Structure formats: C-alpha cells, structure tokens
Amino acid sequence: MKDLIKRLTEAFGPSGSEGPVREVIRKEVEPYVDEIRVDAMGNLICLKKGSGGGKKVILDAHMDEIGVIVTHIDDNGFLRFANIGGVSPMVALGQRVYFENGTFGVIGCEKLDDIKDLRLEKLYMDIGATSREEASKKVKVGDMAAFFQPAIDMGNRIVAKAMDDRIGCVVVIEALKRIKQSEHDIYAVFATQEEVGLRGARVAAYGINPDVGIAFDVTGTGDTPKAHTMEVSLGKGAAIKVKDSSLICHPGLRDYLVKLAEEKGIPYQMEVLQRGGTDSGAIQLTRAGVPAGVISIPSRYIHSPCEMVDLGDVEACVNLCVAACESPLDF
Amino acid sequence: MDLREFLKKASLAHGVSGFEFMDIASLAKDAMEGLVDEIHVDVLGNVIGVKHGQGPQPRPKIMLAGHMDEIGLIVTKIEEGGFLRFAPVGGVDQRVLPAHEVIVYGKRPLTAVIGVKPPHLTSPEEAKNAHKMKDLFIDTGLPEEEVRNLVRVGDVVTFKRQVSELMGDRLSGKALDDRAGVAVILACLDELRKYKVDADVYAVATSQEEVSLGGAVVSAYGIQPDIGIAIDVCHGETPGVPEWRTSSVGKGPALAQGANIHPKVFAALEKAAKETGVNVQKEIAPAATGTDAWAMQVTRAGVATGLVSIPLRYMHTSVETLSMSDIEGAGRLLARFIASCDAGFVKELKTWI
Known part of the structure; x- marks a missing residue:
C-alpha cells in the first residue's frame, strides 16, 4: 500500500487536469472491477457488480489536487x-x-x-x-x-503532497481489491474537480442515480500545538463524519457505520469539520436526494505539500469500507 | 385549527438542520394529517403532504415550502472537566450566546448552560469585546465521566426558550424562523377547504434550509412542480435598522419581488391579496433571497417561484418576534392564489414575461 500511496500522491492532477492520476488508478483497479468508463467531466467510474438484490452504492474519492x-x-x-x-x-x-x-x-x-x-x-x-x-x-x-514534493515514509506515518485526496483513492482501491462478497453494485467514482466545487461528483452521481453514497476524503485534526478545537486525532482511527460545511450526513447511514465499526472492532472517531466540504455534499443533493455519508482519513497540514496521514487510520478506513460493502446497508 | 397553539409547540420542538427527525418532523406530519390526502417523508427528511385537486389531468402542481429546521449548535469536543466545545449549525450570532440555557441532545436530553467568565475576573480590555464562539463552552453540570457516557461529538444542541406571549397577538421565541412558514402552510390548507381547487398541492415542511437549502433542492426535484412558493420570514422593523430594509410586524405578509420571483406569480399573489382583503407589504430582493425559493427556481427545467414572507424581529436569536395576524393573512391569500391557478395560468408561466 505504501508504494501505491507514493505513486498516487506523486502523480500530477490539479483540478481539471487529472489525466495522469486517472491512468495510474485505471491500471490499478482494472483486474478488480467489471466495467470502467470515463464520463464527460473526466470522472473515472468503475463498476464492481454485486451478487444481486443489493443497492447501487457509490464509493467516491476525488483525484484532483490543489x-x-x-x-x-x-x-x-x-x-x-x-x-x-x-x-x-x-x-x-x-x-x-x-x-x-x-x-x-x-x-x-x-x-x-x-x-x-x-x-x-x-x-x-x-x-x-x-x-x-x-x-x-x-x-x-x-x-x-x-x-512538487516527493512522498516521505516516516514508518507508520506518511507525508506527501496531494494526500488530499489520493489517500481517499487508495482507500477505495484497496477496498475494491479486498471485497470478497457483496450483494451491491459498487460504483467506485474517482472524481474530478472536487477542489473547485464538488463538480465531478455532482454529475457522476446524477448519471449513476445511486441508492447510497459514501465519500472518502481527508479531514483535519485538533491534535497539533494550539490547533483549533476538534476532537479528531491522527492515529485514532477512521473518522465518521457528522457534519462539514457541505453537508450533514444521513443520520441512518452515519449510525450504521458506527455500529459496523463497533461490531468489527475497527477504531473510529466522530468528526465535525468546521471548514471544508466533501463530494458527499453534492451526492446528497442529487436528483430527489441520496443518503450520503463520509468516512474521513485524519490528516495534518491539509492543503500544504506536507499532508500527513497515519497508516493505521488508512487501514481502519479500508476495513470500514469493506465491511460496509459486504453488509446489507439496510439502515 | 388552532394556529397559535401549533406555533407555540413548534417553537419548542427540536429540529436543528439535518436533525429534524428528532422532533419537529413528526409534529409537522401530525398537523398535516386530515388536511391532505397523503403524506410521505423523503430521503432528506422533508415532510411532504399531497392534497389532490379536482381539475382535469394534467393538473397544475403547486409546491409550498416552509422550512421546519432551525439553527443550533453541534458538539465538536468534550474537554477535561466535561465542558463541551461547539460549532454553529446555520447562522448563529455568537454575540448572543453567553448565559443561554441550552438542551444537549445526547443519549438523553440534558439541560445545560453556556458559561462565561464573571465580569469580576475579566480585564477592562477583554470586557470591550463580544465573546467569540471558540472561547465559549457548554456546562451540563455533570462529572466528566458521565458527560462522556451521555454525549458524543456530533450531538446537537438547541436553545432552551419558552415561548412568550407578548402584548396583542405577538409571539416571541426560538425557531419561529421558519416554523411560522409551516404554520402558514397549515393555515392555507385549512382555508383551501372553502375553495374548489384545480391544482394538486404539495405542502412541504422542508429540511436543511439553514445550511444548504438542501431539503428544497431534492423535494422540488422529486415533486417537479409547475409553481413553487416559499414561505419564510423577513426582517421586521428594528431600531437602528433603516426602514427600507425591513417590513412592519403586524401589517401583513410581505411579497418578494426580484430575480428569484416569477413576475406573473408575484402579480397573481398580489391580486389574491386584494381579493381577500389581506394587506401586504413589498420585500425587494435584487438577487438571492436566501430562501427555498432560490433552490426551487432552478430545479430541472425551471420552476415559476414566489416568496411570501412573515415579518419577524430579532432573526436568528431565541427571541424571534412576530404577529399571528400576518400568518393568518398569508394563509388566506395563499389559498386564494392556489384556487386561482388553472392549466391556462400554468401555460402562461412557461415564459418569464
């Protein structure tokens, strides 16, 4: 996984120029999905078909960087x-x-x-x-x-540019590789233009018309010297979002994810992010409304070339994502 | 229908944006029972009541949107000693927070206070400035361990405020923005019994207006109305605020005019007011109205929108003050407007002027 993080964060992809990132991801996921397409906004949409009777689920992570x-x-x-x-x-x-x-x-x-x-x-x-x-x-x-900043391996923590949101892409890719059995049609959306207004996810969700949407993105932490007040800490597990500036997460889905994390013993923390949005904000308001939530990867120094994540948190996010996809999602 | 009693109950009900299901949604749903033919709740928690019309198919579809959510607070951190740090949900004025009583919706509702440093211990320099939200905290009075047991990050908080019945027909309390709009919709549905109506009416108590207009965005998409009328509040006259920015409390609802409002809908609302003898005021909105009308207007291929506003003082505080007569008047004129909408009118609306 460290190698994938390095390759993805070092790929070039400011909003609207996500091409190189898209190619890295396409090669990586090809063996694990049934269909791949790219839409008019450049979103890479990968379908992993379910065993039937399930829901249409979007797993979203954005490819673009500032x-x-x-x-x-x-x-x-x-x-x-x-x-x-x-x-x-x-x-x-x-x-x-x-x-x-x-x-x-x-x-x-x-x-x-x-x-x-x-x-x-x-x-x-x-x-x-x-x-x-x-x-x-x-x-x-x-x-x-x-x-320009090469990724640095600090052991259990990694620092890189564009960790926002290549680490979300890594989580979704890893989940696609590890999901053993799911009744749901999983649409992995590697979205464009999140940093300029959640624009890729908006059209991808309209096109897919999903039953559930979960975005994977970074969130801030309150554990650095004189940081602003926030409960989320690096290394304390996947962050299950309650609210950020773009949405209030679907309460049923949110509590369902909490219950799953507790059942599976996956470390998690509750997250309220005061500034910043995620693709789920756009997914939620698609058509007549979509239950949407976010599993966040805690990250320090967001929007700097030194975004830091903890591999334990990344692993927790992957596990929670896999658990969600393998569950009935009947919240 | 006792509107005053409904509004008093609705003001006390809990329904911070995104958490309408905890209280206010069921209150709105119960109030709609008997006034509409069917009721459902959508993905974002909008309560949608449908009253079928008697006109020939395809009948005009009219959506009424009054948002039931309220501004509030959300817990961001539990600190040593069990003090809670918080962030706003919607446009909360941090200057009016200190010394408020609040209810923290943890595993069970907890009465708490927003504490501040006493003046004795405040330096003259500090005393010059209003308190900032980041420096304030909520005190439940419980030991830290118990707080951690009962409260988690992401739990919401409302203001604890009884409704005051002021002189005349005025009410003062929290969340009248926009439970007043929900009351107008109920008044309108009640009044509609007097009319023969062609149109299907979709009465929507919308969610999440205060954070994203999200409830209106998705409900309007689902309903696909021909006409969308938002009922919200506007600023009542207030000392220190220029007259041209306010409307008068008790002198009738305000009809908005501007880019967000279809000119023919405005004209028809004005006509309905005249016919029912309801005095109306004008609210000029050059661009965004900041209401559900703003979201409804650009739904799908476009919706002809109107906005009826109830004048209200001290918006986004827990002592929002309004006059019941404005709500009743708005209900009456809306019913008349709806009764006047036929297929011919809807056809006329397909062009802007």
Missing part, C-alpha cells in the same frame, strides 16, 4: 498565476512546482514591507527563463502546475 494556473508571462520570463482550489500564499511561498510536461518552477515574492501584505498576487513563478519567448517555449497561459 495547484496553480498561469495567468501571465512578463517580458523577463516571470510567470504570474492564480490558485486552483484553496492555495494559501503562506504555504505557496518558497515552494517548487511542476507542469505536466515536466517543467519545474519556483515561487518567489515581490519585496514586502510587512509580511501581513502577503497575497497570492504578490507571488510569481520563476521557471529559469530569461525572456517571454524562452518561457513561452515551455509554458503557456492557462497551463496548470502542481506542488
């Missing part, structure tokens, strides 16, 4: 950019970024009299070019770049 998009190239070959998703200027400053064609850049900042004036508009990208002409040979306005 990044930047080039808006202007100046005479001296410096690039200006805008954010794709929630990019903090504090986090972006001093980072290395890379484009899909392999071009690297570094993020510099105009002279500031006060660090409080730090804004994304004050930042620029330097790809080592000396003129607009030279820069334009490698990068065009509208090209996207992702943050």
